[in-house]
Amino acid sequence: MSFPQSGLHKRSAAKYSANNNSSTNDSGAIFKSLKDFDSYAKPLEDFTLKTNTGALVSLISYIVIFVLLLSEFTDWRTLQVNPSLDVDIARKEKMEINMNITFPKIPCFLLSIDVMDVSGEHQNDVDHSMTKARLSPEGAHIETSKGVIGEKHDSDPTVVDPNYCGNCYGGVTPPSGCCNTCEDVRKGYMDRGWSFDRPESIEQCIKEGWTDKIKEQEGEGCNLSGHIEVNKVAGNFHFAPGKSFQQGGMHVHDLATFAKPGAKYDFSHTIHSLSFGPVTSGFANPLDNHSKKATKGQYTYQYFIKVVSTKYEYLNSTVFNTNQIAVTEHERDILMPGAGLPGVFFNFDISPMLVTYKEYKKPFSHFLTDVCAVVGGVFTVGGIIDGLIYTAEKRLKSKIDLGKAS
Structure with missing residues (x-):
């Protein structure tokens, strides 16, 4: 009797075992060859020797690593500023100068601020953006307002006749044809190039009590604060006594009141703040809180300023x-009226360079690199020191054993 041959086949157990052993041997060979790449070979515990000096070097190494890692962490967390220097290619037409200056021995009615530059632009008696504060001889504030205190009057309340037309007393007549205020007469004198030294003889000044107001302010000081706008070219602005005007193409000040006999004016001053451009807390200006004390009235102070964008x-x-400034100062005694103009002069020049400060923070990868360098470096140096100490101890001990140590 015969049976049909089925599709089942008999697997040889010996053959399966051989294949399995072959796979295991291949895996073992791979792992064995992988050990050849181990850069950190481990010594047998039976062949390691621990010493007291090694322990001391290790403790010192741990302390040094901790201190250096703390320093690196602090450095990584600290915001850094990297400066760079370039040529300033920007074309900036205007620049704002902010200031706060006190003159303790000059009354406000006598102070004027003028601006001029190499482009030919002149700004005489700038007052629209400046605030003047009258100060008592003790330095207390008396009155604060825009412009010139005690001088200008938009309208004269004593003039009630609409047909009134005041005399200009020989000064240049304004377009209206009349000088109805003391200021109109004085401006006419300035335009004529005359000194305005006898206001008590002018009807308009008597009505306004102009002379009395000047006498009231004679012992006072003045604080000026605000800003002026200038062209970003070389030029100067200055504080000088009396009204300024142009005469024969020259810049002239009326010094009649300042230089009169018995006057005790001088240009002692304190610069509370002076900045060219917007103010920021990151930069300190060299003229902030800078003071000068004059011993006589005929004295000139000059500040030569280099403005760097x-x-x-x-x-x-x-x-x-903004802008930073570098300053050189000079002062001069004017022996005779006419040998120079008393006052405080700020001469500024524009540098062609641009300084850029860029905030920078180290990336975390940089911190990790520093950590590895610190840990590896300290342990390497510690190992070298420990090895030297151990070798020296062995040699000394061998000499002692041989009786050769002295």
Whole structure:
């Protein structure tokens, strides 16, 4: 009797075992060959030797590593500022100068601020953006207002006749044809190039009590604060006594009141703040809180200022543009009236360079690199020191054993 041959086949157990052993041997060979790449070979515990000096070197190494890692962490967390220097290619037509200056021995009615530059632009008696504060001899504030205190009057309340037309007393007549205020007469004198030294003889000044107001302010000081706008070219602005005017192409000041006999005016001053451009807390100006004390009235102070354009780039990509200044100062005694103009002069020049400050923070990868360098470096140096100490101890011990140590 015969049986049909089925599709089932008999697997040889010996053959399966051989294949399994072959796979295991291949895996073992792979792992064995992988050990050849181990850079950190481990010594047998039976062949390691621990010493007291090694323990001391290890403790010192741990302390040094901790201190250096703390320093690296602090450095990584600290915001850094990287400066760079370039040529300033920007074309900025205007520049704002902010100031706060006190003159304790000059009354406000006598002070004027004028601006002139190499482009030929003149600004005489700037008052629209400046605030003058009258100061008592003790330095207390008396009155604060825009412009010139005790001088200008928009309208004269004593003039009630609409047909009134005041005399200009020989001064240049304004377009209206009349000088109805003391200021109109004085401006006419300035335009004529005359000194305005006898206001008590002028009808308009008597009505306004102009002479009395000047006498009232004679012992006072003045604080000026605000800003002026100038062309970004070389020039100067100055504080000088009396009204300024142009005469024969020259810049002239009326010094009649300042130089009169018995006057005790001088240009002692304190610069509370002076900045060219927007103010930021990141930069200190060399003239802030700078004081000078004069011993006589006929004295000139000059500050020569180099203005350097500055750009500050914050970490959030915000850009802040301002200016830094470098200052050289000079003072001179004017022996005779006419040998020079008393006052405080700020002569500024524009540098062609641009200084850029950019905030920067180290990436975390940089911190990790520093950590590895610190740990590896300290342990390597510690190992070298420990090895030297151990070798020296062995040699000394061998000499002692041989009786050769002295």
